[in-house]
Amino acid sequence: MEEYIKKAKVLLEALPYIQKFASKTFVIKFGGSIAADNELKENFIKDIILLKLIGINIIIVHGGGKEIDGLLKKLNIGVNFHEGQRITDENTMKVVEMVLSGKINKDLVALINKFGGRACGLSGKDGNLITAKKLKSEKVDLGFVGEVKHVDKKILLTLDPSFIPVIAPVSMDNEGRTLNINADLVASSIAAELEAEKLIILSDQDGLLNADSELISSVKTGDIKNMIKEGVIYGGMIPKANSCIDAVKLGVKKVHIINGSIPHAVLLEIFTKKGIGTQISN
Numbered sequence: 121m122e123e124y125i126k127k128a129k130v131l132l133e134a135l136p137y138i139q140k141f142a143s144k145t146f147v148i149k150f151g152g153s154i155a156a157d158n159e160l161k162e163n164f165i166k167d168i169i170l171l172k173l174i175g176i177n178i179i180i181v182h183g184g185g186k187e188i189d190g191l192l193k194k195l196n197i198g199v200n201f202h203e204g205q206r207i208t209d210e211n212t213m214k215v216v217e218m219v220l221s222g223k224i225n226k227d228l229v230a231l232i233n234k235f236g237g238r239a240c241g242l243s244g245k246d247g248n249l250i251t252a253k254k255l256k257s258e259k260v261d262l263g264f265v266g267e268v269k270h271v272d273k274k275i276l277l278t279l280d281p282s283f284i285p286v287i288a289p290v291s292m293d294n295e296g297r298t299l300n301i302n303a304d305l306v307a308s309s310i311a312a313e314l315e316a317e318k319l320i321i322l323s324d325q326d327g328l329l330n331a332d333s334e335l336i337s338s339v340k341t342g343d344i345k346n347m348i349k350e351g352v353i354y355g356g357m358i359p360k361a362n363s364c365i366d367a368v369k370l371g372v373k374k375v376h377i378i379n380g381s382i383p384h385a386v387l388l389e390i391f392t393k394k395g396i397g398t399q400i401s402n
């Protein structure tokens with residue numbers, strides 16, 4: 121009996137959050153090690169379906185770096201990064217689109233449908249959801265790497281509300297050239313355009329860490345800028361952190377960076393008082 125009472129208490133703890141977030145929009149960036157772990161991935165999908173059933177509008181944006189690297193290696197195509205951005209030549213771009221818009225996107229859609237949800241797979245190209253332009257760097261030519269120029273939310277708003285959109289971060293420029301866009305930036309841009317209640321980024325880290333490698337539970341955007349300048353935030357976390365700053369500035373209520381390898385990480389972050397990751401606000 122005691123075990124059942126504990127379960128009831130957990131549900132009651134979640135009740136005020138369920139009431140608060142019903143009908144709100146969450147944009148969730150799916151990626152990191154969780155994508156390679158079938159059990160974690162299935163748990164994540166079940167959590168998403170639960171959120172949808174209690175009335176939260178869910179949009180998923182996914183990455184796929186590890187699967188892209190694996191296929192590039194098999195094809196003997198070099199893998200190079202600059203400040204967290206993949207240097208993408210023409211051959212690499214073909215692999216990126218095949219993995220993101222093809223395999224990963226459709227795998228996630230299939231899993232959501234398998235467990236009772238209704239999913240629709242999209243890329244930035246579909247319905248001109250994302251218009252992009254080439255991302256320029258003063259130090260190196262990144263190749264077919266893009267940045268978001270504009271998000272047209274029409275296609276997302278015209279979908280049946282019962283669907284969960286699953287979006288691959290691939291788009292094109294005005295000349296029709298396919299571009300690879302950082303998934304964190306795509307998630308941030310979509311969340312901002314929709315003025316989402318939350319942007320949740322699944323990472324391989326527990327969240328943002330301070331200079332002593334301790335988890336920062338809550339942080340303001342201005343403090344993040346200082347951490348980047350001081351080198352506390354570096355490498356692949358730089359575009360992730362910048363996307364969080366942009367999202368909050370453009371209207372997203374709160375951004376959360378959490379460790380996706382923790383089972384049911386999204387539920388623990390949203391439906392408990394303390395949470396498990398880093399919460400970012402203005």
